[in-house]
Amino acid sequence: MTQFDYDLFVIGAGSGGVRAARVSAGMGATVAIAEESRYGGTCVIRGCVPKKLMVYASAYSEMFEDARGYGWTVAEPSFDWAAMKTARDTEINRLEGIYRKMLGNSGVTMIDSRARLVDGHTVELADGKRVTAKTILIATGGRPALPSFEGVGHTIVSDDIFDIERQPDSILCVGGGYISLEFACVFHGLGTKVTVSNRSTLLRGYDGDVRAHLIEALEHKGIDIRLGVTPVKIEEKDGRKLVNFDDGSTVSVDTVLAATGRKPNTDGLGLEDAGIAMGRGGAIEVDEYSRTNVPSVYAIGDVTDRVQLTPVAIREGMAFAETVFNDNPTSPDHELIATAVFTQPEIGIIGLTEEDARKDHDVAIYRSTFRAMIHTLPDRQEKTLMKIIVDKASDRVLGVHIVGHHAGEMIQCAAIAVKMGATKADFDRTMAVHPTSAEELVTMREPVAEG
Numbered sequence: 001m002t003q004f005d006y007d008l009f010v011i012g013a014g015s016g017g018v019r020a021a022r023v024s025a026g027m028g029a030t031v032a033i034a035e036e037s038r039y040g041g042t043c044v045i046r047g048c049v050p051k052k053l054m055v056y057a058s059a060y061s062e063m064f065e066d067a068r069g070y071g072w073t074v075a076e077p078s079f080d081w082a083a084m085k086t087a088r089d090t091e092i093n094r095l096e097g098i099y100r101k102m103l104g105n106s107g108v109t110m111i112d113s114r115a116r117l118v119d120g121h122t123v124e125l126a127d128g129k130r131v132t133a134k135t136i137l138i139a140t141g142g143r144p145a146l147p148s149f150e151g152v153g154h155t156i157v158s159d160d161i162f163d164i165e166r167q168p169d170s171i172l173c174v175g176g177g178y179i180s181l182e183f184a185c186v187f188h189g190l191g192t193k194v195t196v197s198n199r200s201t202l203l204r205g206y207d208g209d210v211r212a213h214l215i216e217a218l219e220h221k222g223i224d225i226r227l228g229v230t231p232v233k234i235e236e237k238d239g240r241k242l243v244n245f246d247d248g249s250t251v252s253v254d255t256v257l258a259a260t261g262r263k264p265n266t267d268g269l270g271l272e273d274a275g276i277a278m279g280r281g282g283a284i285e286v287d288e289y290s291r292t293n294v295p296s297v298y299a300i301g302d303v304t305d306r307v308q309l310t311p312v313a314i315r316e317g318m319a320f321a322e323t324v325f326n327d328n329p330t331s332p333d334h335e336l337i338a339t340a341v342f343t344q345p346e347i348g349i350i351g352l353t354e355e356d357a358r359k360d361h362d363v364a365i366y367r368s369t370f371r372a373m374i375h376t377l378p379d380r381q382e383k384t385l386m387k388i389i390v391d392k393a394s395d396r397v398l399g400v401h402i403v404g405h406h407a408g409e410m411i412q413c414a415a416i417a418v419k420m421g422a423t424k425a426d427f428d429r430t431m432a433v434h435p436t437s438a439e440e441l442v443t444m445r446e447p448v449a450e451g
C-alpha cells in the first residue's frame with residue numbers, strides 16, 4: 001500500500017481551506033495546509049472583515065450629524081486615516097493569530113509557502129520540496145480581474161485599499177458590483193469625493209426596486225453616479241488621474257479603484273500538469289461533492305466560481321470533510337443563499353427578484369417604503385425599502401429584499417423563514433416587534449402588484 005506524508009494537503013488558508021483542514025483533522029485525518037500569504041485569506045486579510053471595519057468607521061460621519069437632532073452638541077469631527085488604519089491592522093493581525101492558533105490546536109501542520117500541484121497526490125513547495133497526500137484540496141480563492149484599457153496600470157484593486165497610507169481626496173470606483181459600491185460608500189462617509197461608473201447599471205441582476213432605491217439614495221448623498229459608460233483611457237498628470245470614458249466625458253481624481261469582478265486564483269498552480277479540468281475563466285470544475293475530474297483532488301470556494309461568498313466556501317469545506325473523512329457523502333446546499341451588500345444604506349436579500357419570479361410564477365408583490373424612526377429627529381431623508389415576493393398559487397414567499405439600516409442583520413432572520421418554506425400567511429401571523437423597522441416585514445397586508 002502506498003504511504004503518503006499526509007491524509008490531506010490543503011492549498012490555501014482562507015475561510016474554506018482553514019475550515020476544511022480543521023474539521024478533517026478533527027475527524028482523525030493527518031493534515032497539512034500551505035499558504036503563500038497570510039492565514040485567513042481574502043475574507044479576513046483583504047476583504048469582508050477589514051472592509052466591514054471601514055464601513056463602521058465611515059458610518060460615524062452621518063451619526064455625528066444625526067446626533068445633533070437628538071440634542072447632542074458635537075464638536076466639528078475630524079477623521080484620522082492613519083489611526084483607523086493602525087487600529088484595523090491590529091485587529092486583522094489578531095484574527096490571523098487566532099486562525100493560526102486554531103489550526104495548530106487542531107494538529108494541522110502549517111507550511112508558509114506557495115504550493116503547486118505535481119500530480120493527483122503530490123504538491124511541490126516553493127523550495128522544491130515535494131509532499132504527498134492521499135487527498136489534495138485546492139482552496140486558493142480568487143483575485144481581482146482587471147478590465148483592459150489604456151492606462152489601467154494607474155488603477156488600484158480592492159486588495160490595495162488596505163495598504164493606502166493617505167486618504168484619497170477623490171476616488172473613482174469603476175464597477176457596479178458589491179466591491180465598488182461598498183467602497184464608494186466607505187470613502188464617501190470618510191469625506192472623500194466619490195464618483196462611481198459602470199458600463200451597465202448598478203447591481204445588475206438585483207431586483208429593480210432595490211437598484212432604483214439604492215441609486216437614488218447614493219445620489220442623494222452626493223455620490224456622482226455615471227451609468228452606461230466605461231473608461232477607455234487613464235492619464236496620470238501631477239499625481240492626479242484623468243479618466244476618459246467612452247462617451248467622451250472625463251473625471252479627474254487622485255485614485256481609481258477597479259472593481260470589475262474577481263477571477264479564480266488558478267494561474268501557476270500546476271493544474272494543467274496534474275490534468276485538472278478547468279472551465280470558464282480558469283475555474284476548477286467540480287461535481288456536487290466538490291471533487292475534480294482527478295478523483296484524489298477536490299476544490300472548494302471561489303476557485304470553483306460557484307458562489308463567491310465566505311459562508312459558502314466554509315460550508316463547502318465542511319461538506320468536503322464530511323464526504324471524505326466521515327464516510328458521509330454531503331453536497332453543499334447552494335439554494336436560497338441570503339447576502340448583504342454593505343452599502344450605506346445596506347442591502348439584504350434572499351430568494352428571487354420580482355423580475356425572475358415573474359418568469360415562472362403568478363406573483364403578489366408587497367412593498368413598503370418608509371422613513372426609519374431613527375432618521376426622524378435628525379430629519380434625514382433616507383428611506384427604507386422592504387419588498388416581499390409571493391407565489392400566488394402556494395402563498396410561499398419567494399424573495400425578500402430590504403434596503404436600509406441593519407438590512408444585513410434582518411435578512412439573516414428572514415432567510416431562516418424563507419429557507420423553511422414560509423408562506424405569506426406565516427409572515428402575517430407572526431406578531432410584530434414594535435417599534436422596529438423589521439416589523440414592516442410582518443405588517444404588509446395589501447399587495448402593490450399582482451399577476
Ligand code: NDP
Binds near residue numbers: 147175
Ligand atoms: P461583481 O461581479 O459583483 O461586479 C462586477 C462589476 O464590474 C459589475 O458591475 C460589472 O458590470 C462590471 N464589470 C465586469 N467586467 C467589466 C469590464 N471588463 N469592464 C467594465 N466593467 C466590468 O464583482 P465585485 O468585484 O464587486 O465582487 C466580486 C465578488 O465578491 C462578488 O460577486 C461577491 O460575490 C463577492 N463580494 C461579496 C461581498 C458581500 O457579500 N458583501 C462584498 C464584496 C465582494 P455588469 O453588471 O455590466 O456586468
